[in-house]
Amino acid sequence: MLHHIAAILLVADHGAFATPCQFESQGEGRVAAIVDARSVRLDDGREIRLMGIEPAATTKQALASLLAGRDVRLRGSDDTPDRYGRQGALVFIGESDNPVQAMLLAQGEALVSAEITDKDCAAALMASEAAARRQKKGSWADPSAIKNAESPDDILAGIGRFVVVEGKVLSVRQAGAMTYLNFGRSWTRGFAATISKRTLPAFESAGISLKSLENKRIRVRGWVEGNTGPRIDIRLVGQVELLGANESTGVRP
Template identity: 25%
Template structure:
């Protein structure tokens, strides 16, 4: 169990602030609550001293080892980086517009002093950006932070989270950043369905796409695209259009034309 230290003396905190890069773009807001982090599960989930389990908004970090499953690439590095950052700073929390998820975890932006930890991990290449409405307050600056990672961390090698659609196999599931070619596209009720490499069906809900127009289906055929989110393998009871894998797009940042 990683029990974090209390805030360091003033001179130590001053040294930390002065050593933090000036690239931080996501703003520090005043309506935060001071918190103490008692345990860090991985790069995107912590437990507070008051018992609340908090899932960090805006990122998805690699999973650490659990249930006899090995840790994903860079999971330990992300966990340790977050632990080190928080151990030397005062933590504060800003809850999202949607305050809890279906697992009863609290959803929030966690700051170390005035640095948004999600932004920090993205710039280090130790997490992927993900925007889930309605918690999209800092999605623009978080996306910019991910771009700054360039070839660092998760973007610098072929991890299991970053791959081509054609490489999907077995009953693979979970968060992925996938690249492939659109082989067909059709409209279904209140959404469009992108078929990628004839293996992945991507449901693009029009109500979440920030005005992105997919009505001209033919112009997208044959184009390379990158999508991100949680993939699910098809079950026997699923609709035929699920294909071997299915993914739902709920925000425009989940889909990039390459």
């Protein structure tokens, strides 16, 4: 009887900690070539883009050592090719339950892109990145890996690149169809994150009131644009993280 109860607990336990990121199978193949920092070509000619990450300086090298010549399984919620003909997927080596994306993040060899909106999978990828960040692994060893919102020129230097910025939101303002999270007092020079009206419902359904971010320390990630001061356009809820009171920012004053 005891053994039976233990077996039930084991099953329940396994269900409670079900491995995240186990989307529908999208087939398998052998990696024939590393195309770029987040794309590989399989021996059947398919080009696969690793979903959920943005490359760091060492990603391509790390990808080559992990995947060159390996048999992989693909999982994802949509196998429609992008405009470059690449199939987006989470990539698993052999029988591993841990996607290659999580391995790269855990080593500090990539950044979370926030494009995966499945809650559990997104949280697992964020946790892998956070562990590498705390341990200053890979790209996080560089003090400038996290930009300080109070240094807009440093952010502007990363124009056209995917960056991570931390700082305190001084004000939340709406102008037309755009909401601005302002990190600086100067409208023209200060850093701001912009959120268009069409993105607002996603924040509402996640229970996040943008106005409540005023005077809060947050981490923002995305592509740097610079018509006036440096800007990051927020299109996905996962691009914004609230920093806990005890969380060290990693930002040098």
